[in-house]
Amino acid sequence: MSKSKVTKQGDREIRVERVFDAPRERVWSAMTESKLIAQWWGRGHKLVVESNDVKPGGKWRFVEHAPEGVFGFEGRFREVKAPERLVLTFGWDGMPGHEIVNTMALEDLGNGRTRLVAMMVFESRKDRDGMLESGMETGMEESYAALDRLLAA
Amino acid sequence: MVQYGSRLDDAFGALSDPTRRGILERLGRGDASVTELADRFGMTLTGMKKHVAILEEAGLVTTEKIGRVRQCRLGPRRLDDEAMWITQYRRMLEARLDRLGEFLARTKGRER
Numbered sequence: 001m002s003k004s005k006v007t008k009q010g011d012r013e014i015r016v017e018r019v020f021d022a023p024r025e026r027v028w029s030a031m032t033e034s035k036l037i038a039q040w041w042g043r044g045h046k047l048v049v050e051s052n053d054v055k056p057g058g059k060w061r062f063v064e065h066a067p068e069g070v071f072g073f074e075g076r077f078r079e080v081k082a083p084e085r086l087v088l089t090f091g092w093d094g095m096p097g098h099e100i101v102n103t104m105a106l107e108d109l110g111n112g113r114t115r116l117v118a119m120m121v122f123e124s125r126k127d128r129d130g131m132l133e134s135g136m137e138t139g140m141e142e143s144y145a146a147l148d149r150l151l152a153a
Numbered sequence: 154m155v156q157y158g159s160r161l162d163d164a165f166g167a168l169s170d171p172t173r174r175g176i177l178e179r180l181g182r183g184d185a186s187v188t189e190l191a192d193r194f195g196m197t198l199t200g201m202k203k204h205v206a207i208l209e210e211a212g213l214v215t216t217e218k219i220g221r222v223r224q225c226r227l228g229p230r231r232l233d234d235e236a237m238w239i240t241q242y243r244r245m246l247e248a249r250l251d252r253l254g255e256f257l258a259r260t261k262g263r264e265r
Contacts, residue, residue: 014243018250022257030256040256043248069169090242094168100242118246122239 012122019115024108027116028083031104037062054080060088075099090120099123164230165241167211172196173204177213177227184226187216 020027030036034049041047046065053059054077061074075089083106090100100120107115167173172194179185179193191201205225208214212230216223 012239014239014246016243016246016250018254020254020257022261026257026260027253030253036256040252041249043245043252066169068166071165071169094165094174102246116250118250120239120242120246122242 014120016118016120017115018118019109019113021113023112024083024106024114027106027114031086032080032082042066053077056080075102089123164211164213167207167213170204170207173208176204176208176225180214180225180227184224187223187225190225 022030030040032052032054034052037052038047038049041062042064043066045067048063048065050061050063051059051074052062056077056079058077058080059074060077061072064071064073072093073090074093075091077086077088078101079085079087085106086104088102090102091098100122103119103121105117105119107117109115168177175194176190179190185193187201187205188198190196190205191198194201196204205214205216205223209216209228212228214225215228216225218224
């Protein structure tokens with residue numbers, strides 16, 4: 001098993017890469033099926049999968065029972081594209097109002113091997129609200145639509 | 154249950170308890186004595202001292218004895234220190250990926 005490669009990209013981003021000796025479909029199943037998640041996600045601790053609605057907008061909540069305490073994690077799925085891409089928000093009960101956006105991309109390396117690239121971007125609620133307020137996404141789409149019209153003219 | 158020695162950082166352990174999160178929230182509004190905190194959270198002095206000690210060990214709270222009163226205030230490690238949280242999450246993610254790797258190796262060739 002290769003050790004993961006960690007690159008810090010700025011203060012708010014972290015990228016972890018790892019190659020698994022397993023075909024992409026198996027890695028995807030292990031990451032998305034509740035029964036399988038329960039067997040590894042808890043890092044050796046008991047894990048209760050309270051919800052795991054794997055679809056865009058679907059909610060997930062996992063509770064880890066460690067000797068130091070009970071740790072609840074939850075978020076929502078943003079993108080689900082089996083078996084190659086999963087984007088979800090990740091929050092911890094102990095840190096309300098702060099979220100990580102976790103993007104996981106699975107690349108088929110052939111010979112039954114898979115590379116996982118996990119990207120975590122730290123978001124505070126303030127940032128997120130600010131971004132929504134600025135209407136960045138809509139603004140961009142509108143600009144592109146305008147550009148399309150211009151090019152078609 | 155078998156433990157694999159994946160101990161979390163002190164701060165994570167300290168913050169896993171709702172009372173301790175409440176204490177930090179309270180101290181964020183101003184310093185308080187251990188007795189005041191115990192009253193506020195409806196706990197015994199001994200129980201509150203334990204919580205404060207855990208928070209102190211994690212650097213989230215500092216205490217100072219003034220006369221017969223132990224005064225508490227927020228410590229040098231701040232909850233809003235993003236660098237700290239990034240480190241925590243990274244460690245957590247790596248530990249999970251270790252487990253995922255082990256799981257995949259363990260279940261190899263066993264199709265569901």
